[in-house]
Amino acid sequence: MSIGYACLTIGVPGTNLSRCILRNATEINLRKIITANLLALEAMIDYNIENHIRLFRISSDIIPFASHPVNNILWWEDYKDLFLRIGKKIRNGRVRVSMHPGQYTVINSSDEKVVCNAIRELEYHNRFLEVLGMDPSCKLILHIGGVYGNKQKAMETFVNNYAKLDKSIRDRLVIENDDKNYTIEEVLAISKETGAPVVFDNLHHEVNPPEKIQTETMWLQECAKTWGEGDGKQKIHYSLQKEGASVGSHSNTIYLSPFLKFYNKLPNKNIDLMLEVKDKNLSALKCNNITAKGVPIESLNREWDRYKLLVL
């Protein structure tokens, strides 16, 4: 099992991402940010490899306004060398990367323009992974979208619009249950129509349980069946509710007791587990260290010092 984290690396110099607001998005400024962010991404990848973290979600914010008309930069050509260099590190380091288009990416919208923008957004993410040279086991994770007062119809819209996507995007797309609208049961039904693999998110599942009552283990096994030959290992998302915060918000850190309880119940340990947690790499190290074998002790000690300094 690889355990990974999303988008940002805590406490490591040179890994901070830059951005700007729309009215400052000049070509010069955008280029400055893109270069800085690609170097930051490289630093995050270096860190992950050094610390035996083999699962990582790349932030959507590396290229600012990537699917917005204000950004006309041919970044996939102009920064190709940098992409190739980073991609090589990712492959040699055997890191599995993914991306997760944001909440605005809604391909089942009743508004055609929204769908159009969502497709542009998917194209951006897919291109990013392609330019890095990542194979289709490096996934794009997407929620189903809105309900619009008629879930059955909204699910059909998703299936129809999914079918219209380029094959290269379809080959990467993975769908996930969310905390408000679509339960794991419904996402699995959509998977049946589209063939898209399903990511099981434990907290979303807890907060938004399906009508059909069955154990988490059984849902995990059903999701496992949706992962085909070229899709790589089954992936799941794991997070804990932040105490005292609104329902579905992520905890600051992963507490080992509930994590181990979850881990021990997993029907198949040969899967990849993405943590969604505020302390990012620190929890990834903690969870990797308690489940994995063969992590060098000096790496463990160094990271524990870092962890104590920042979190405890």
Next chain:
DNA sequence: CCGCGTCAAGTTCAT
């Protein structure tokens, strides 16, 4: 230079 309000996009829910 410090601190606090702001930030592309969509949807749902609360008021």
Next chain:
DNA sequence: ATGAACTTGACGCGG
């Protein structure tokens, strides 16, 4: 009908 939450911390402006 309008606004906040979702989730997020860096930016950017005003003091």
